[in-house]
Amino acid sequence: MQSVWEILEGIRRVIELFGNPVVLETTFRSIYVSGTATLLSALLGIPLGVLIGFRDFTGKHFVKGIFNALLGMPTVALGLILYIVFSHSGFLGFLDLLYTPMAVMFGQAILITPIMISLVVHAVESVDPDVRDLARTLGASETEASIAVLRESTAGVALASISCFNRAIAELGVAIAVGGNIRGLTRVLTTTIALEVMRGEIEYSIAMAALLLLIVFAVTLAINLIQRRRP
Amino acid sequence: MERKVWIWTTALALVVITSVAGTAYYISTSRREKLVISTTTSLYDTLLLDVIEDQFEAEYPIDVYFISVGTGLAITHAQRGDADMILVHDPSKERAFLEDGHGVCRKIIAYNFFAIVGPEADPAEINGLLPPQALLEIVEAGRLGQAKWVSRGDDSGTHTKEKGLWNDAGLNWTELREEEWYIEAGAGMGTTLQITEQFSAYTLADMGTYLKYYKDNIIALKELVTQGEELLNVYSGIAVNKSMHAETNLDGAISFIEFLVSERGQQIIEDYGKNTYGQSLFYPAVGLLEENAELVTVQWIKNYAFFNGYECPPQYQNGHPELYS
Numbered sequence: 001m002q003s004v005w006e007i008l009e010g011i012r013r014v015i016e017l018f019g020n021p022v023v024l025e026t027t028f029r030s031i032y033v034s035g036t037a038t039l040l041s042a043l044l045g046i047p048l049g050v051l052i053g054f055r056d057f058t059g060k061h062f063v064k065g066i067f068n069a070l071l072g073m074p075t076v077a078l079g080l081i082l083y084i085v086f087s088h089s090g091f092l093g094f095l096d097l098l099y100t101p102m103a104v105m106f107g108q109a110i111l112i113t114p115i116m117i118s119l120v121v122h123a124v125e126s127v128d129p130d131v132r133d134l135a136r137t138l139g140a141s142e143t144e145a146s147i148a149v150l151r152e153s154t155a156g157v158a159l160a161s162i163s164c165f166n167r168a169i170a171e172l173g174v175a176i177a178v179g180g181n182i183r184g185l186t187r188v189l190t191t192t193i194a195l196e197v198m199r200g201e202i203e204y205s206i207a208m209a210a211l212l213l214l215i216v217f218a219v220t221l222a223i224n225l226i227q228r229r230r231p
Numbered sequence: 232m233e234r235k236v237w238i239w240t241t242a243l244a245l246v247v248i249t250s251v252a253g254t255a256y257y258i259s260t261s262r263r264e265k266l267v268i269s270t271t272t273s274l275y276d277t278l279l280l281d282v283i284e285d286q287f288e289a290e291y292p293i294d295v296y297f298i299s300v301g302t303g304l305a306i307t308h309a310q311r312g313d314a315d316m317i318l319v320h321d322p323s324k325e326r327a328f329l330e331d332g333h334g335v336c337r338k339i340i341a342y343n344f345f346a347i348v349g350p351e352a353d354p355a356e357i358n359g360l361l362p363p364q365a366l367l368e369i370v371e372a373g374r375l376g377q378a379k380w381v382s383r384g385d386d387s388g389t390h391t392k393e394k395g396l397w398n399d400a401g402l403n404w405t406e407l408r409e410e411e412w413y414i415e416a417g418a419g420m421g422t423t424l425q426i427t428e429q430f431s432a433y434t435l436a437d438m439g440t441y442l443k444y445y446k447d448n449i450i451a452l453k454e455l456v457t458q459g460e461e462l463l464n465v466y467s468g469i470a471v472n473k474s475m476h477a478e479t480n481l482d483g484a485i486s487f488i489e490f491l492v493s494e495r496g497q498q499i500i501e502d503y504g505k506n507t508y509g510q511s512l513f514y515p516a517v518g519l520l521e522e523n524a525e526l527v528t529v530q531w532i533k534n535y536a537f538f539n540g541y542e543c544p545p546q547y548q549n550g551h552p553e554l555y556s
Contacts, residue, residue, distance in 0.1 A: 087312075183281065198422060226239075
């Protein structure tokens with residue numbers, strides 16, 4: 001009963017939180033960092049995914065296997081590796097990226113690109129092979145045929161992007177390790193939750209967690225609505 | 232189909248605009264002078280450093296970035312050149328940090344006392360004992376299955392202190408940790424206190440974090456052992472040596488240390504927590520040490536946290552003797 005009350009109290013405080021500038025800033029930063037990470041991974045992952053899904057080549061299963069294996073990358077391990085790379089003693093230390101939002105962004109992009117590739121490959125492979133053949137029969141070039149297939153797999157690509165965004169905004173390991181959870185610079189929703197739990201501010205943490213869930217659900221719902229309006 | 236393309240284009244444009252605008256904003260703000268401070272969790276999690284940061288930034292054109300990680304990791308950050316200064320509470324590690332050439336301009340900024348806290352029932356009957364006796368009682372009760380001990384187990388300053396206390400009591404920590412009643416949390420102070428509460432166990436706590444958790448009714452553990460030189464806890468600030476890590480901001484670190492040891496900075500430390508907790512969480516150390524009072528606390532600080540009679544031996548003062556006059 002006590003815990004039910006705590007959660008209800010948390011939800012009531014979520015509503016109050018919308019008026020708090022720090023919360024709004026943190027929320028916006030979370031969306032910005034993870035949204036940009038998703039964009040970066042889309043720029044790399046969608047063309048690569050279409051290419052792998054579209055063509056037959058030796059070692060295709062091996063390549064797909066690698067990306068599937070990377071789906072389960074533990075964020076804490078990736079965070080540690082990236083910290084060592086971005087650290088001033090590391091080999092990318094000269095970029096001065098450690099403890100900046102950019103570092104978190106790149107880290108999250110690396111985390112989610114395998115997801116993007118795997119899901120796009122799957123979406124492209126699920127398109128009826130006749131579409132490609134038909135496009136070719138009609139005189140389409142290889143690139144034009146790819147675009148035709150991509151058009152047919154929009155739903156799958158959208159799902160891939162949303163899954164990636166949700167994974168990025170919900171991860172903690174990378175944001176802590178290369179962001180440092182710095183107030184006003186790299187503090188995002190997940191790192192706020194981790195810190196406030198440590199500080200004993202349980203109610204505030206529940207409220208922030210609810211806010212995070214709200215974003216994830218809202219984005220997923222929006223995409224579902226857009227997709228339902230198929231012509 | 233037209234409509235769908237339009238919706239997708241709008242969505243994509245929104246994402247791109249957000250990304251570009253956000254990036255431009257961060258690039259524009261990153262031109263200000265930056266000071267990265269890796270800190271022990273007790274100073275940060277009690278919110279003291281947020282107060283100090285606001286006042287410091289109002290006075291200096293410097294953006295302070297705190298990374299709250301615990302003494303062990305804070306020192307590692309600094310050794311790798313990833314922090315401009317550290318705020319820590321582990322004199323033995325601080326000494327090694329100075330001697331390895333990574334740190335300069337160490338100043339003792341504050342002190343308080345650790346406490347051994349435990350359940351009100353106090354099964355090991357340690358209330359009011361001195362630390363070594365209390366620990367011996369806990370070991371005895373633990374081996375009889377009547378008590379448990381929770382250790383931070385995270386290489387923090389508090390963890391080092393705990394190991395030292397077992398040593399003072401004539402016990403071997405590496406053997407104790409294998410015993411069943413000895414629990415290693417591997418977590419920060421707050422989490423460790425919550426685990427201790429859950430197991431009705433004993434632990435070593437820094438007063439700042441303990442008081443916050445106790446007053447907020449998150450834990451009901453009582454302060455049982457609070458007396459004794461062994462429980463002294465001394466916080467220092469150390470700047471990272473620029474001749475070893477060229478990219479660090481030494482001048483900013485010196486400014487921050489100057490602010491901490493100034494009358495204003497020390498006053499913030501003294502006042503912090505009085506309203507909320509009815510007592511200071513940390514006591515200012517600078518005035519106390521400068522007056523060189525024959526107080527027993529000053530002697531304790533010197534025994535525990537001075538190196539060869541100096542808070543910072545001259546060879547590590549790095550041309551800033553004014554900090555020590």
